[in-house]
Amino acid sequence: MTQVRQYWLMKSEPSAFSIQDLARSPGQTTCWDGVRNYQARNFMRAMAIGDQVLLYHSNADPPAVVGIAEVVRTSYPDDTQFDKAGHHYDPTSSRAQPRWDMVDIRYRETFPVAVSLDRLRQEPKLKKMMLLRKGSRLSVQPVTPTEWAVVTKIARSRT
């Protein structure tokens, strides 16, 4: 069965893990661990290999979509939920019934000029984009094909 390619947006704080960190990772690939929100987790569970991901830097100056990655492994248990010493430890989870999942993504490109939050807000076609909705804090969210096209077009233009 042919899977329609899906689009997503994933946030990270560049001080914790930036797109540059991803580009320097072994195989330019990383597991996206630490997600502790059910909606975000469910979106990761819906991802398929080959899905395209906008990488967004939050708590950055300016906050911006900075590039593209690709899903290379579908969801599997996030090891950090079992690590008692780790910041992402979840005592209510067990190896028999893991609560939190992660996916692997691989670096694809860094935009020559990042598309800032301000710039995105100027775009009428992105009015409904989840990222721009007031109070939206989801770290993993779906992007429509139209939104994807608009964002990547801005990224490739000179203005």
Added chain:
DNA sequence: GCCAACGTTGGC
């Protein structure tokens, strides 16, 4: 550092 918005927890 501030604080609005949101999610989760837990007492009742």
Added chain:
DNA sequence: GCCAACGTTGGC
């Protein structure tokens, strides 16, 4: 099931 308290996110 309600909702107050609390913790987190993330723009500013």
